[in-house]
Amino acid sequence: MKVKKFGGTSVGSAERIRNVGKLIADCKKDIVVLSAMSGTTNSLLEISGAVENNDRKRAFELADALQSKYAATIDDLYTSEEYKAKAKEVIDGIFDELRALTKNNFSVGLEKEIVARGEMMSTNLMNLHLHELGINSVLIPALDIVRIDMHGEPDEAFIRTEAKKALEAHTEADLYITQGFICRNEKGETDNLQRGGSDYTASLLGALLGADEIEIWTDIDGMHNNDPRFVEGTTPVRNLHFEEAAELAYFGAKILHPTCILPARQHNVPVRLLNTMDPAAEGTLIENKLERNAIKAVAAKDNITAIKIKSGRMLLAYGFLKKVFEIFEKYETSIDMITTSEVGVSLTIDNEKNLPRIEAELSQLGTVTIDRDMVIICVVGDLEWTNRGFEAAALEALRNVPVRMISYGGSNYNISFLVRKEDKTKALRLLSYHLFN
Ligand code: ASP
Ligand code: MG
8 A cells, every 4th residue: 555645736726636636546545645736725824814814804805716716626627517516515615614714713723724624625626536537536534534642743543543444444445535734633623734744644644554655746856966946957866765865855855844754764664756747757765775875965955044152161161062052942943053163162043033032142151153144055875984985075076165064973864064155056066066977
């Protein structure tokens, strides 16, 4: 059994839905996880925003506009009047619920109820489309099978049991469809796994049900070895270790939601990234296998701020780093990169919200210098320390780029450089040229 997830653009129009229909038509007993049609989640958030501003009129106008889009999709998607009518009934029903919701006072819970309608609509459209094609698909509501606990973490035992139960109740099904992203919380209220969370749903279901593979279908041919927006001639990476993929997802490669692969990794279920626009392309396979002696990819993470704390008192002192870290903990700001010397420490953050307060407190420990508009360039591959030459090759590539920080040895899979924003493209291109040519 496989779990196959299709993102918003993959189901973004009637044509795209038909296209995905073809790709899954002969999936025997697989689970298909869908995002909302692209643009819908944002529209729903706008509607919820109008409710928050007490602008019911605007909320209704936005709902009307979205409903007309769905009406057009229905008209295009189904061939028979019978299925057009069926789909219209379901979608209109969801819009009736939506309008009823907008009459409530705003709350975070209400926003979650509103935003959940996106995935409900895309999955219903797909399910009916498959039925019209004569495929016996069964729609399993994610709200019945996916739950998070009081800490917002997936309740794995619940998901495993309930998902199994739901599948077993429909042994006659050719395939199963469910919503990505949406779930319930410990109180039974509608909740979600955060923006982009459909990948996470797929990873959780695949991991907990022991799937043979989790397929994440997007509109690019797998993970590329560098950022195609800045570097020409990038190529898809065929194989990645889970750890390599995690570093890439975290440090910029937008294709995968960073937390998404965690469950798959823990339960050792391979993840394959595939392209709906080019289904025959090989894509990228992520699994627990490391290709030795290879540098796989380069990624960049923007909007980084570097902070240096220099202190004579750090020399031979213990407890200095603890004091530094406590300040970041207090202001709930996570640290990405860190380097130390005997007289100081440099670290980076990607969230400046509490920077003035952090800076004020750090100043009590030493002299603070701040560099804004920096970029982390992350080189990923087999960078185990006993290998020779790989760190050197990356450094050599950046010979003519001013580098503010270097971090190596934190994992076996990565070396990171901090450079100025204006040097980013140059650094990415030089790394591609020297490492992949
Ligand atoms: N529809 C949700 C979003 O736009 C979840 C997802 O697409 O993964 O964030
Ligand atoms: Mg080495």
